[in-house]
Amino acid sequence: MAAINDLINQIDDLELRERIKAEVDKLSKQKKFGLVFEDHVPECTALYDVPVHVGSKVALKDKKINDVYVVKAINDNQATCVNAQTKETAEFNVDSLVSIAEFGEAIYPYLKPIDSIENATDSSLWHTLIEADNYHALQLLEYLYAGKVDCIYIDPPYNTGAKDWKYNNDYVDSSDAYRHSKWLSMMEKRLKLAKKLLNPADSVLIVTIDEKEYLHLGCLLEELFPDARMQMVSSVINSKGVSRGSEFFRVNEYLFFVKIGDCSVSELPLQDQWLGNIKTSTTKQVRWGSLMRSGSGSDRKDSPGCFYPIYISKDKTHFCGAGEVVPVGVDRNTVAIPKDVIAIFPIRENGTEGRWQYSREKYLNLQAKGYARISTQTKGKKEATIRYISEGWQKRVESGEIKVTGTAVDGSLIFDDKEYEQKYIPGNQWWIASHDATEFGSKLLTKLIGKRFTFPKSLYAVHDSIRFFVANKPNALILDFFAGSGTTLHAVNLLNAEDGGHRRCIMVTNNEVSDEEAKKLKKDGFKPGDPEWERLGIAHYVTWPRTVCSIKGEDINGNPLKENYGCPMETYSEIDGEVTDPETGKKIRGKVYKKIKKPTYPELEHINMSDGFKANAAFFKLGFLDKNAVALGRQFKELLPVLWMKTGCVGLCPKLEEGSLPSMLILPQNAFAVLIDEHTFPEFMAKINDEDRIKQVFIVTDSTSGYREMISHLSIKKSYQLYRDYLDNFRINTGR
Template sequence: MALLQDLIQQIDDPALKERILQETDKLLKQKKFGLVFEEHLPECTPLYDVPIRVGSKVALKTGYVSDIYTVVKMDGDEVLCDRRETHEQKTFKLDDLVVVAEFGEPIYPTLKPLDTVENAPDSGLWHTLIEADNYHALQLLEYLYAEKVDCIYIDPPYNTGAKDWKYNNDYVDSSDAYRHSKWLSMMEKRLKLAKKLLNPQDSVLLVTIDEKEYLHLGCLLEEMFPDARIQMISTLTNSRGVARDNGFARVDEYIFVIQFGSSKVNRLPLSDEWRVNVNENDTRVTHLRWSMLIRSGSNYLRKDSVNQFYPIFVFNDGKKIHSVGEPYYGTNREEVVAPEGTFAVWPLRRDGEEGNWQIANTNLRELIKQGFVMLGKKKDNSIPVYYLKKGEIAKVTSGVYEITGYREDGSIISDTEVRSLVTGTQWRIGSHDASTGGTNLLKSFFGTSRFTFPKSIYAVHDTIRFFLANKPNALVVDFFAGSGTTLHAVNLLNAVDDGNRRCILVTNNEVSVDEAKELTQKGLKPGDPQWDSLGIARHVTWPRTVASMTGRDIEGKPLEGYYGFESDCYEVDESIAVVSKTTGKPTKATVYRKGKRQMYPELCEIKMADGFKANAAFFKLSFLDKTSVALGRQFRELLPVLWMKGGAVGKCPALENDDLPNMLILPQNKMGVLVDEIYYSEFDAELSQHPEIQTVFIVTDSETAYRSMIRTYDGKNCYQLYRDYLDNFRINTGR
């Protein structure tokens, strides 16, 4: 094809050249060049909570999910089925069957609440874990967050042949001649949807893999993302090595970095381990970083955090803080009287709009006492206020930044210079070892190991912070969630810089091979409560999320230790005199003493028992009847989807009774729903009282009426129900 393209460029006739180029482009799209693999049978998904009816497509719970039957007749718990391949009719017990969804058919998913963990009731930050086949979950996420995701981090099955993943509900082992093409088919379908989630202007896709599939994956990524910038990193994961038959032990794996738009790698202050093969001239000096006290980004208005709208009283010369006032809930802040000789500083934005401070007044008072609050230059009877976030404070208390003095306002001075850099593509970082930061960490939560080969939390933390350090409000997705390391790492990032990054995890609820055998011997089947309780989502991912956020293990005991990570180092010990054996006199020599070095000083004061100031909701992907949705009969079931569509702000709302309300005004969720369009006037009046509501859903079959009702809602995200929902999944047909 390359030669053909060169020959086409030699054609003198511009019109003919353009026409031939168009036809060759069509040819390229029809036939794969480069990476060629079999297009396998479409994937099927068992839907255990969907009721079986006459006409349903079903499979045996203990059989192949792709071996599909059609229900012909039902008589009590006896079900007569017609096998699709042979049209042989058989009778099965109802409890032995499960409804099956095939790839590409229209689906109408929703979210069934399973559990929540709320460790920050005053925070609007809610993460989500979705138990589901990730293909259908990605279809739902496309409806919710198309082109809105900042970072996707995935650790897909490595296709080792050791029964580490299934295709059509059947394990793919090393003897399968088509295991590579099955794996590529599986990945291609999901990456197509992932591409639609990512913000094309500025986002990153991070994919980990080992030597079994890295060549195939690299070709697939090049083919699917031709406009992206792609690199591959080699990273240490097991310093002891994983044995390979008659070969070298594997100590590392790979990370593909796919960057879109203006995405860039941030320079970070890193330990010496990161400096291998890095040009010292490519490093930059950084100093202690002070942050603006007034909030920016999302949730920056006064109404978003009313308790953090308070005055700071500064002496008239602008050189020192006198005191910090109490939250003000009134409408005329001029009525607040400043102490004599002072003036009040409020969190006002440049346009005069009322905002809010980053932290509560009680926390600010403590930081002032410690010298961690600094005043800027006074101008027009106002003055900017700065403070140190948790990560910077930890660097001060751990000695990374030495205090060399104090300003007139009482804030600390540090002249320490720390070099920041962009590292190379060879990562040999001790904390990335999967045993230390992965297996041992999970054992502290569960008492035993419930998951094989978990990622080190530091490996995920470091990888994503290169891209999210300057994005405190980033949306992160991991649809191969495994043990839940990604959400844990996002919380750790937020704890360092007071960020508001939100994470969505997706994982299935498969049990291990050995557990499946034991449960089957006991007469249990997938979908039974005892079986499901041992699946990865419910037995590992969610308990790990709860434990890390509450700071308690599964037995309720406080977790021990801190998130700071120490590694061995060797420092010159000048206190040891070295005497020459030949002359008996002191001689010049360098003596090293083994010690410990803090690799993450910003994490050294983050106590595991304190958990994280965030919340999370646990859902199971379920499916709705199309006719019921169209008639508006399943509003209760759709409410969690609407909540996520609105940004998952605040706790997911739920209807208290079976009566369908005329409208829902949910300022805590920044969303409103008009259920009955007859009540539009009342709904509109309520919205005018809650300007914080940014997402509006209107249930109406009339496009004209919908357009009329939203005409004054400029700046708000508006959606027509249920047409918007149904149209999306009708489009999904045949993918």
Template sequence: MAAINDLINQVQDQELRARLQAEVNKLSKQKKFGLVYEEHMPECTALYDAPIRVGSKVALKDKQITAIYEVKGLSDSKAQCYDKVTQCEIELPLEDLICIAEFGEPIYPYLEPVDSVCNAPDSSLWHALIEADNYHALQLLEYLYAGQVDCIYIDPPYNTGARDWKYNNDYVDSSDAYRHSKWLSMMEKRLRLAKKLLNPRSGVLMVTIDEHEVHHLRCLMEEIYSDFYIQMVTCVTNPTGASQGRYSRIEEYITACFAPDANVTSSGDPMIGENIESNEVRWKSLLRSGTSARREDRKNMFYPVYVDPQKGIVVGTGEPLEYEIEPSFEKVNGYEVAWPIRSDYSMGRWSVGASTLDRLIAKGYVQLGRFDKKRNTFGITYISSETEKMIEDGTIQITRRNQETGVVSISFTNGKNQAIRTVWYRKRHNAGVYGTNLLGTIFNNTRSFPFPKSVYVVKDTIASVVRKNPSALVLDFFSGSGTTLHAVNLLNAEDGGQRRCIMVTNNEVSDEESKRLKKDGFKPGDPEWESLGIAQYVTWPRTVCSIEGHDVSGNPLKGNYLDSERPMADGFEANAAFFKLGFLDKNAVALGRQFKELLPVLWMKTGCVGTCPRLNSDELPSMLVLPENGFAILLNELIFPEFIDKVNAEDAVEHIFIVTDSIGGFKEMASHLQAENVYQMYRDYLDNFRINIGR
């Protein structure tokens, strides 16, 4: 194009030069330079819960959404439909139709609570899973968290041709000549919205991909994230390789886009080469694991350990209990008693003898963990003999001693913080062992999900950019099996962070499952169909099981998390809420008839603090003051004086919503409120949340 412009500038005739320039300008708009792909028919969303009315846009349930009809009339079981393309009318069975929304039409979302899991009732940390088409969920999240997300991690469809993703309600396979441009068209819309969510100064987008689309993706990112620094990591995820008669591929790629002030945090692990020293020193679990870990294996290692939970200390030990005698959990001399009870509730043994443990307690080398209600015992860790020798020879140093408990803190004297490399090779990143097999453990091998990521590679990826941000907001809008939330919980457990994760996934069933369900007479939207979708059948059950520490049958998970002594059966001190995205009628919202449905949206907008509130009836209150959730709502302007007194007396109320049609009245009321974040409802929602408009 530059050469053409140079030639045009050499044309002496001004009129001819102007006409040539105008035609070239038209041509340049028609053809993209760099990444070239087709603009396809806009994606559509199937609204299975929306009632079919006269004027509704509908499509056939079991077909690819290419034909869209407008309903002109309804009978008991038929709909008179008009096809704008063919300009023909057709009568279709109501049971075969679904309402749809085209991109470019304003639709107004809400969050329908489906389920929740609470394993930390005293914590304000709540994660969220949203079942939705991720394009609409992203526009919802733009309303809620524009510019606030610290890290976006996504694992989109790899577009291998294996019918692993849909475009307009139809699986895209290798025979589709436009599958690459369809994939790019799908990704382009979502990556543009994702950029609006990221913190513009320090946010990071991380996308995992394989060789099928990696180069297309990089070009697309260069176009959308031109003001970000873009870098790619090669990560070994399948050491055994997949050859298909050619080179054996063992890697995938992580393409990262860094906002101007975003950085990777150095760590003791550069991610390539094993046996790396770091400043962190592992304390060993007192409960023996692995081989010879049962009570009968070392009977003298089964003895009581006395603890004082109030002071947070391990006090001492008692005599080993004879093998034939059952342990007692009653207090001894006012102290609680800990016994070596394993995650499967069987009796185990301690790692060291009582006399050795007493010596370590006296030196401050034993620390008390939290009480495990399921096993009715305490977590206890200690400094191993190898670590003790390293303290003596100066390799490890005691950095401080807790004045209340006497327990020491230790670190390597000359530990190295190294820059993380761009090639990662870690055994823990093996997708088969720590992805597929881990899911098999949770689901007892009864439910499958294709190619789940290793929870450790996701944790390492996210940690590399949020390790120094313990309150980071992490988003995954291609969440699949739910590895991202699992990884965020694991990272929080390791460093005491309060990072929050939002996951979005659709509820598609697999291609094979789809064929079976259709053969059995079921259609999308039927309960039998929806119950086998990704969100309901895989993502949410995994979330519940990983947080509570059991499999889908309720049995404690076996084994420990790698690089720690943390049993999987301990679960995580975290909470999560499961929502389904729905759509509201604009007029009903404007009249205030659907406040009940919007309440979870307001809860998410204000940071998901506390348990998501619900209204138990359809009768609207005059006001809601919810200090436990950090927000308040005024629905009746007439009681504003009473409202002021209540909300200004609550320091925890940081967000206030005022329902009023008057802009002047809103400004006047807002001026009397101490909270910094005050919103006008429902104008704020309707004006700023016209989702599905082409952007």
């Protein structure tokens, strides 16, 4: 731009010069800096619940859904259709067609109950699995939980071109000038919606990826989350390696952690394998360090305000205050010292002058709290030194992690740290045995449901990734909209069992079948939408069975699971035994190593897989309603699960039997109520104001002023107007 501006300035005609400057300025503002890619239109959406009629946009069930036709006429179950692109006319059987919605068209979702598992009747904790294209599910969730999600964990398609599950790896378009465009376009649209769901004050987005797309994903995340703090971790998921032809074997994958607002990594009690090369103190006892600073910036001149005498009694048992700061240039030996005290300056063993860790005021506060002590145990010497505990240890004391049992003569605290568990934050290179995707992903899943899914994540890899951010959030809301085999919900249940948490998980997955299964089904004459086809889709065949089995504690055949959680791993322990002397050949007593199985997670080893989890889960399919029918209140029954989710999934999802609608629904077990007939408001008001368990209400009325008048008489803080609220918020796709 600088060169262009120089050339423009050489133009003699002032008016022409200014006009060209203005146009160049416009162009510079339009240029897209950063990641540049072709913007692809997302896949069309099949509307299996919407009947095919004249004027419908449709696609053939057994063909590409993006091949769009418009129905011009229907006679004797034969539809005359015009191809939207080629304008060619064709005749199809109506049963072979499915209604579709293209990107940009308004569609109105509902949740169709498929199944549920209730393993904790006394708990209000309900997880949810939604079978849907995740783009539309995210738009539904935006209405339900905008700004309320604490953690999103996703394992999106890696764009390798594999065909084992279409859902995972079929996002490269052969017509792309840039082979990553379609994948990036798909991810961008979903991440934009995900951003709206995350709590702006404190939340995290976790995305796993391999080397095929990690560079592009990183740039995309930086563009979409400019105010967030992002870090990438490399994690070994297969120590044996996966062959990549003539390339290096792949042993790892990458995790992007996008931290929103005040989100930070929690210190956790971790096994030694997490340490790696990180220089982290492994002491499990309170460490009293020297109050004199060491390392860089430790000279007197580096911090003049931290050079002053600390006074202790002659017998070296009591603190006696501190002298004033000795200014730079003043010899410490000229400072007057009170009688009957010893003055201790920050002087190194070689006689040079250092500095204290804290200013005089901060030191006195530290000493008053008992965090400083007098030590005379310095390498056998008789000189006294001042020791203290760091701010990290102070926090552990004040939080109750370290017990205080008394006070020493000098006023310093006495601790009982026998039960203290060391906590720390690991480095960004994870080589953790329990993260092996074969042992604790594929093999674990096979024990539950058989060989139905390739390359699931290690249960413990997901458990750990999430735990670093929700360990201190027992009521966190966690979302996975690329749910795959359902590892995320399994991990959330394990976290809850570990610490008694009440975290809730929402999973979203479509119901694609594997490429191999699709070929078999087509050969047998089945099409997408047929029960035989849907039964083998990922949601019905993998995600939900895994969820049910893990909650019930049994395999797909009803047999109890035999192992414990905690990931037993083989290790070696040094014990006393007999060894052979290499010089004499005689047996002598010595140290030998014995192979043992040691749990990677001692805190989990008491959790038996056969016990399952005290949790409940509901399985829904995302469907779409006719706008006019909704506005007329004809499809309230279908909307009830949406209202249940909006109010927090409390209790078993309610349902209405066929027949006429009641005038109101009072559902204290679900913590919400619905006024369906506004003429019965006085009765509704009396019941609501007398029921403490009702936290949210929905009022069906076309009158906004009438709605406001009614809610003014209710003691409920959260209320919604139906169906205006629904129609205004569920135009999912319009202008997207």
